Amino acid sequence: MPTPAPKFGTLAIHAGENRDPVTNAHNTPIYQTATFTFETAEDMIQAVAEPLDHFFYSRTGNPTTAVLEKKLAALEGSEEALVTSSGMAAVAIAAMISARAGDHILVDEDLFVISREFFSKDCPAMGVEVSFVDVRRMETVQAALRPNTKVLFAESVTNPNMRVADVAELRRLCDAHALTLIIDNTFLSPYLFRPIESGADLVVHSATKYLSGHGDTVAGVLAGRRDDVRRGRFKLDSFGQCISPFNSWLLLRGARTLPLRMRQHNANALALAQFLEAHEKVEWVRYPGLASHPEAESARRQYSKGFGGMLAMKVRGGLVEMNRFANALEMCGIGVSLGDVFTLVYPRPKNNNLIRVSVGCEEIEDIVADFEQALSR
Numbered sequence: 001m002p003t004p005a006p007k008f009g010t011l012a013i014h015a016g017e018n019r020d021p022v023t024n025a026h027n028t029p030i031y032q033t034a035t036f037t038f039e040t041a042e043d044m045i046q047a048v049a050e051p052l053d054h055f056f057y058s059r060t061g062n063p064t065t066a067v068l069e070k071k072l073a074a075l076e077g078s079e080e081a082l083v084t085s086s087g088m089a090a091v092a093i094a095a096m097i098s099a100r101a102g103d104h105i106l107v108d109e110d111l112f113v114i115s116r117e118f119f120s121k122d123c124p125a126m127g128v129e130v131s132f133v134d135v136r137r138m139e140t141v142q143a144a145l146r147p148n149t150k151v152l153f154a155e156s157v158t159n160p161n162m163r164v165a166d167v168a169e170l171r172r173l174c175d176a177h178a179l180t181l182i183i184d185n186t187f188l189s190p191y192l193f194r195p196i197e198s199g200a201d202l203v204v205h206s207a208t209k210y211l212s213g214h215g216d217t218v219a220g221v222l223a224g225r226r227d228d229v230r231r232g233r234f235k236l237d238s239f240g241q242c243i244s245p246f247n248s249w250l251l252l253r254g255a256r257t258l259p260l261r262m263r264q265h266n267a268n269a270l271a272l273a274q275f276l277e278a279h280e281k282v283e284w285v286r287y288p289g290l291a292s293h294p295e296a297e298s299a300r301r302q303y304s305k306g307f308g309g310m311l312a313m314k315v316r317g318g319l320v321e322m323n324r325f326a327n328a329l330e331m332c333g334i335g336v337s338l339g340d341v342f343t344l345v346y347p348r349p350k351n352n353n354l355i356r357v358s359v360g361c362e363e364i365e366d367i368v369a370d371f372e373q374a375l376s377r
């Protein structure tokens with residue numbers, strides 16, 4: 001009987017990993033080296049001529065990072081993956097390999113604030129036109145199309161408003177107009193959703209978040225077809241957005257427990273969302289796993305393993321009440337990142353006093369108790 005293909009949880013641990021060929025070390029070593037040496041000049045000349053097949057300089061390629069890239073490609077279900085110094089590097093590379101001066105990009109209007117900066121300021125400065133649209137409303141996307149439109153960029157679940165994009169529907173539109181579909185899947189991780197299976201051409205992540213999972217490194221990933229990712233590799237080389245071998249190793253260690261952590265994030269966020277929705281001091285809660293979420297049906301259809309660890313909420317009142325609540329939290333921290341085992345809240349006056357909550361992996365009773373006491377003040 002043929003061996004069945006390994007399941008996601010097994011891939012997270014085993015994919016890409018091999019016993020170290022030099023020392024037989026069980027764990028992938030940190031190849032903390034800038035360069036690599038060769039027996040002969042001829043060997044080096046050949047390596048430099050074939051940069052994708054040899055290690056000679058760690059901006060271009062590094063063995064620790066290469067193991068991580070194989071693991072992440074297996075998790076995304078992509079032909080290849082490229083690890084970058086940050087999520088923003090992955091966003092920028094994805095855009096730069098998909099559009100050039102004179103082209104037009106459609107971007108979802110709700111997205112991570114620095115991605116918005118990149119699309120609204122840096123892309124136009126490079127001669128690329130950009131329009132922001134609500135990707136949940138196909139008629140507005142259609143209306144924004146131009147003859148030179150080449151790309152559609154959206155987050156699978158948006159930061160910070162928790163909107164849900166229907167990726168298969170976006171694929172149909174992209175097929176009809178020959179657009180490259182780029183999905184930022186940071187909020188879900190490949191454990192919950194694999195955009196390539198729904199038709200995305202390229203997937204990007206802030207790997208700083210769930211893929212790493214422990215809030216101890218900044219990193220990014222771009223996954224997709226071999227040729228596209230290879231073009232990304234050359235861009236990374238010339239823009240210099242390589243990750244350090246040590247950060248690759250941290251990410252490698254974190255990615256092995258992605259399924260375990262995501263199951264806890266799912267359960268905790270759903271329970272916290274239900275608690276908050278029933279609380280009199282909370283004006284609204286947005287979590288794709290709640291029936292009250294505007295795209296609840298789309299989320300249920302797309303995410304079979306749960307709805308992730310992110311939610312948005314609003315405390316009744318204004319800025320004063322938002323800050324009073326956040327300041328009263330004792331265990332949960334106030335901070336801008338997410339996808340960590342620690343619960344973090346991000347109060348956002350510029351988004352109508354929305355509070356973004358990254359629900360961690362602590363015991364749910366302790367998270368709820370902290371929110372309850374802070375709301376009672």
Ligand SMILES: Cc1ncc(COP(=O)(O)O)c(C=O)c1O
Pocket residue numbers: 086087088089091112115155159184186187205206207208218219220337
């Ligand atoms: C959805 C999303 N995409 C991209 C980024 C950028 O990632 P990084 O901070 O790793 O550069 C972030 C960061 O918060 C994000 O939330």
